[in-house]
Amino acid sequence: MAYTLGFAGGGRIARIxxxxxxxxxxxxxxxxxAEPDDSAAELLLSRVPGPLERVSRVSELVDCEFIFLAVHPPAIPTVTAELSGKLKPESVVVSLAPKVTISQLQRQLGGFPNVARVIPNAPSLVGMGYNPVCLAKGFPDAHMVRLMSLLQILGKAPFVSESHLELYALLTGMGPTYFWPQFYELRSILTNLGLPPHYFETAMDQMLLGTLAVMEQSSLSESDVLDLIPVKPLAEIEGTLRQAYRDKLLAIYEKIRPVAES
Known part of the structure; x- marks a missing residue:
């Protein structure tokens, strides 16, 4: 049976x-x-072909099988308030946001039980995603099969502990942004120097796979791995980069980690 989908929010995650x-x-x-921003809605409609319909209210999504909350955490209470008391038992609400827990979502939705959380990953756009999933206790098996079949079209969708979802947000959710600027700059430099783009892509793919394999499979310590290559062009800024990771990621985690429930 084909899917009917609703999105509260029509921005980047919906496009992905x-x-x-x-x-x-x-x-x-x-x-x-449902997307209040005209430019975001127009971009979604222009980027994604198919049977898309923009509606004016989040409450108009309640006849969809899967309703995705594709908004930032501060907007979640507004969205759930529009859905509370209107959801059908055959529907599922899937939050794509960090910070707001399943139990908090259920409470905001007036006790609606069929709730899941997913941390979306941008490579889902090309079917190479890694989208961690957590389901509410007692989540119906039939809904689980349907949801997982849908998510697995986008790539891998492992079940994880809810307590780890915000950590996955730092790793798989935001992770591509740590590397894309470097990869694009590296491509620009090397292709401008004469390396054909398709040669760059082949070598880059294998280099990245091999780089991770050395970390995970060589049994070498971190210091030994870092010592494998004698020429390190970015050595002078390595400390700055590491400190930036610590400062920025820990600060973001403090913003997105769930507030303890009383």
């Missing part, structure tokens, strides 16, 4: 996930989305 499903031929008969 819907774009991935369309690219990979997901059986979707209808998509409704």
């Amino acid at each position: 996930m819907l774009g991935g499903w369309v690219r990979n031929g997901a059986a979707i008969t209808r998509v409704k989305f």
Whole structure:
């Protein structure tokens, strides 16, 4: 049976996930989305072909099988308030945001039980995602099978502990942003020096796979791995980079970690 999807929010995450499903031929008969920003809505409609319908209110999503909360954590209470008391038992609410827990979502939705959380990953756009999933206790098996089949079209969708979701937000959710600027700059330098783009892509793919394999499979210590290559062009700024990781990521984690429930 084909899917009907609703998105509360029509920004980047909606473009990534819907774009991935369309690219990979997901059986979707209808998509409704509520997005107050005209430019964001127009961008989604222009980037994602298919049966998309913009609606004016989040409450108009309640007839969809899966309703994705694709908004930032501060907007979650507003969205859940519009859905509370209107959801059908055959629907599932999937939050794509960190910070707000399943129990908090259920409470905000007036006790609605069918709630899941997913940390989305940008490579889902090309079917190479890694989207960690956590389901509410007692989540119906039939809904689980349908949801997992949908998410696995985008790549891997492992079940994880809810307490780890915000850590995955730092790793897989935001992780590509740590590397893309470096990769694009490296490509620019090398192709300008004469390396054909397709040679760069092949070598880059294998270099990255091998780099991780050495970390994970060589049994060498961190210092031994770092000593394998004698020429280190970025050695002078390595300390600055490491400190930036610590400062920025720990600060972000403090913002997105769930508030202890009383």
